[in-house]
Amino acid sequence: QVQLVESGGGLVQAGDSLRLSCTVSGRTFGTSAMGWFRQAPGKEREFVAAVGWSGGSTLYSDSVKGRFTISRDNRKNTVYLQMNSLKPEDTAVYYCALDRRFGLGKRLNDYDYWGQGTQVTVSS
Numbered sequence: 001q002v003q004l005v006e007s008g009g010g011l012v013q014a015g016d017s018l019r020l021s022c023t024v025s026g027r028t029f030g031t032s033a034m035g036w037f038r039q040a041p042g043k044e045r046e047f048v049a050a051v052g053w054s055g056g057s058t059l060y061s062d063s064v065k066g067r068f069t070i071s072r073d074n075r076k077n078t079v080y081l082q083m084n085s086l087k088p089e090d091t092a093v094y095y096c097a098l099d100r101r102f103g104l105g106k107r108l109n110d111y112d113y114w115g116q117g118t119q120v121t122v123s124s
Helices: none
Strands: 003-007 010-013 018-025 033-039 046-051 058-060 068-073 078-083 092-099 118-123
Touching: 003 092, 018 033, 018 092, 018 118, 033 068, 033 078, 046 068, 046 078, 058 068, 078 092
Parallel strands: 010 118
Antiparallel strands: 003 018, 018 078, 033 046, 033 092, 046 058, 068 078, 092 118
16 A cells, blocks of 8 residues: 655745655655645646656756755655745645656656645745
């Protein structure tokens, strides 16, 4: 059974930083790509960032490139999303996801398992 648990969300002001964590149970983490998505109220879930199984390859959406950094620690079965220079438009529920098949996917269907999400709210 694979389970993903996000943490680290909260309420911050514009310009602040937050680091999200996602810890994965199960044996597939070390061989799986990981991704972060977000969903704002009334909007579809969108891709934020992805990292390959070794951590050597990353991919970002244009809206977060240069401000967010995805990384992973395979010893801890954990993926991180460091978010700097946060903006009010970054407000959303953030989800981590595990991809056993494709690697660095941007589509929801590329991912096999999802966490429950963590709320990030950025005030202006």
